[in-house]
Amino acid sequence: MTDLNTIAENYIAAWNESEAARRTALLKAAFTEDVSYRDPIMQGDGHHGVAALIEGVQ
Numbered sequence: 001m002t003d004l005n006t007i008a009e010n011y012i013a014a015w016n017e018s019e020a021a022r023r024t025a026l027l028k029a030a031f032t033e034d035v036s037y038r039d040p041i042m043q044g045d046g047h048h049g050v051a052a053l054i055e056g057v058q
Contacts, residue, residue, distance in 0.1 A: 024051045
């Protein structure tokens with residue numbers, strides 16, 4: 001996927017999605033399996049790692 005608007009929309013939707021399977025599907029639509037999220041206090045690797053991180057924030 002190279003449409004930056006679609007990638008951004010899926011990423012933002014993932015952060016707002018409360019249903020775990022749907023959140024993971026949105027991340028899979030936006031990123032490859034080796035996606036990695038880092039900030040000063042948390043991190044997540046892969047679709048499931050980033051999905052779990054988002055769930056923890058919610």
